[in-house]
Amino acid sequence: MHIDLNCDLGEGLGVWTLxxxxxxxxxxxxxTSANVACGFHAGDPAIMAARCSTAVARGVAVGAHVGYRDLVGFGRRALDVPPDVLLQEVAYQVGALQAVARTVGARVGYVKPHGALYNRVxxxxxxxxxxxxxxxxxxxGLAVVGLPGSAVLVRARELGLRTVEEAFVDRGYRADGTLVxxxxxxxxxxxxxxxxxxxxxxVRERRVASVDGGDVEVTAASLCVHSDTPGAVPVARAVRAALEAAGVELRPVAP
Structure with missing residues (x-):
């Protein structure tokens, strides 16, 4: 068995650090995978370069963490962006990270929406x-990461893109499989x-307990932990240790 462990990173701005x-x-x-903020909900070129540089030095895959243009709300506010504008804004963010990543010898392998955009799609x-x-x-050639059964993964597959289903170790689930x-x-x-x-x-049972008391089926090639979850580092370390102890190999799905 193997699994990817991804995390949202680079979510600072200038002198401000999350x-x-x-x-x-x-x-x-x-x-094993780093979802790097691309400047719209957080992140700036210097932070993007620093995170990509560290990631490539440690063998960690790099992905573009794209969101609504919402620095004030950290990309967690629901915005009604016209689809043609959203297309260009996502393209802009992906292209920005690709360019910055190349300057430090890294490459972008996948795209994962952030916050309100993730939930919307x-x-x-x-x-x-x-x-x-x-x-x-x-x-x-980029993969798209998202919630199992989500519309964005359906649309991505229709366009011939590779998709990666993920689950969240640090977020609660509702009975319908969406996040609390x-x-x-x-x-x-x-x-x-x-x-x-x-x-x-x-990983082993493809299930997680929901806040409603039942079980939710999850099919995931990647597990996510958020860098802004209280105690994110101890959580991530415990998750990795437990997976390895259970005989699960950790490796990126979109290098």
Whole structure:
């Protein structure tokens, strides 16, 4: 058995850093894929270059973490962006990270939406098509990462793109397989051992407990931990240790 472990990184801006200093560097010692913010919800060229440089030095795959143009809301506000505009904005972000990555010897292997955009393209076929079309037009060799069964993965496959289904070790699930909205009870899983047990069960049984008390089926080639989850580094370390102890190999799915 094998699995990818991805994390959202580079979500600072100028002198502002998200979370505890050194969190990104510590996480890049643990994860196998780095979703690097591309400047719209967070990130700037210097941060993008630094994260890509560290990632390539440690054998970590690099992906473009694209979001709504919403620095104030950290990309977590639902915005009604016209699909033609969204297509160009996603293309812009992917292209920016590709260019910066090349300057430090890294390459972008996949695209993963962020925050409100990620949740929107689970069920919104129009916005999902805009995201998938942007990826296909910029670089059809890129994979698209998303929630199992989401519209964006359906649209991406229709356009001939490779898709990667993911599950979240540090987020709560509802009975329908979607994530519990942030700010609501059960949205975050911050206990390292709980997250680790969830991760192993996701890989071995393809199931996770929902906040409603039942089980949700998950089919994932990649597991995600967020860098802004409280205790993200201990969570990621516990998850990796538990997976390896269970005989699960960790490797990127989109190098």
């Amino acid at each position: 979370g505890e200093p050194g969190t990104d560097d510590a996480l890049l010692e643990v994860v 689970v069920g919104d076929g129009v916005q999902a098509l805009a995201v998938a079309a942007a990826v296909a037009q910029v670089d059809p 909205p942030r700010g609501r009870p059960g949205a975050l899983v911050t206990d390292p051992q709980e997250a680790a047990a969830r991760a192993v069960r996701m």
